[in-house]
């Protein structure tokens with residue numbers, strides 16, 4: 001693979017940048033798919049998607065600050 005443009009996906013819950021193969025779970029809300037490092041992050045997002053989407057619209061690189069078990 002010589003593709004240098006690795007697309008990193010932002011986990012808006014814990015703030016991790018994920019390589020595509022690290023994405024454990026996704027959630028689609030209003031036709032936008034969000035990527036998460038684990039099911040716990042996804043569940044937190046799914047609990048209040050409108051809140052997190054509004055937060056992201058305001059501050060795209062600001063995570064919810066949740067420290068999930070995957071983040072060390």
Ligand SMILES: [Zn+2]
Nearest residue numbers: 011014037041
């Ligand atoms: Zn996470």
